[in-house]
Amino acid sequence: xxxxxxxxxxxxxxxxxxxxxxxxxxxxxxxxxxxxxxxxxxxxxxxxxxxxxxxxxxxxxxxxxxxxxxxxxxxxxxxxxxxxxxxxxxxxxxxxxxxxxxxxxxxxxxxxxxxxxxxxxxxxxxxxxxxxxxxxxxxxxxxxxxxxxxxxxxxxxxxxxxxxxxxxxxxxxxxxxxxxxxxxxxxxxxxxxxxxxxxxxxxxxxxxxxxxxxxxxxxxxxxxxxxxxxxxxxxxxx
Numbered sequence: 676x677x678x679x680x681x682x683x684x685x686x687x688x689x690x691x692x693x694x695x696x697x698x699x700x701x702x703x704x705x706x707x708x709x710x711x712x713x714x715x716x717x718x719x720x721x722x723x724x725x726x727x728x729x730x731x732x733x734x735x736x737x738x739x740x741x742x743x744x745x746x747x748x749x750x751x752x753x754x755x756x757x758x759x760x761x762x763x764x765x766x767x768x769x770x771x772x773x774x775x776x777x778x779x780x781x782x783x784x785x786x787x788x789x790x791x792x793x794x795x796x797x798x799x800x801x802x803x804x805x806x807x808x809x810x811x812x813x814x815x816x817x818x819x820x821x822x823x824x825x826x827x828x829x830x831x832x833x834x835x836x837x838x839x840x841x842x843x844x845x846x847x848x849x850x851x852x853x854x855x856x857x858x859x860x861x862x863x864x865x866x867x868x869x870x871x872x873x874x875x876x877x878x879x880x881x882x883x884x885x886x887x888x889x890x891x892x893x894x895x896x897x898x899x900x901x902x903x904x905x906x907x908x909x910x911x912x913x
Contacts, residue, residue, distance in 0.1 A: 676877045709770060710742065718775070744761060747771060767797070770802045785819065788826060798828075799825055799826050800826075801820060814840075857905070
């Protein structure tokens with residue numbers, strides 16, 4: 676699940692609230708945590724508070740489940756500074772959209788990801804979020820990027836890309852794809868997708884747990900009924 680980032684009126688991380696959120700998701704059986712993604716509003720959180728949130732989350736999680744941290748920025752230097760702030764923490768990967776301010780040509784985008792992957796002591800996961808970045812990670816681009824030994828996965832709502840990554844023999848075995856198309860999670864599950872990630876799960880942990888339980892038991896329609904509850908909550912919030 677992607678976590679929200681609880682802040683006070685001055686933009687400081689509320690440690691107890693973040694810890695409570697992690698405990699709720701852990702109790703619901705989440706298989707991993709993403710801190711400071713789009714649900715976590717990472718671009719709106721001050722860099723020092725991003726580092727504080729990562730330290731709080733890493734301490735509370737205590738290695739119980741994989742922890743990924745968003746390090747989005749508009750320059751290689753900016754991303755590397757965010758990664759530097761995580762050194763020494765038990766973080767299992769960093770998650771990174773394309774730069775979201777300027778348009779980036781394919782060769783520059785490859786250089787961006789390769790440079791970060793060369794620098795990072797943590798595995799790098801691509802984050803395909805064209806609604807925010809206005810840049811779509813295409814399958815040919817991802818197929819090239821995954822050849823880098825430290826680029827280890829992708830989060831995307833592109834279901835055809837997910838399915839192709841799962842069947843392409845040229846994709847390395849340790850490259851993990853997470854499906855983030857909340858509205859069609861049930862369709863992904865029916866097509867063999869077993870890893871999906873969304874921030875709404877942090878808003879409805881018990882419903883997400885029930886949904887996953889139905890999917891795991893091979894009952895997609897029952898799982899869809901739980902998913903519709905989560906979608907209704909999202910639409911109400913929106």
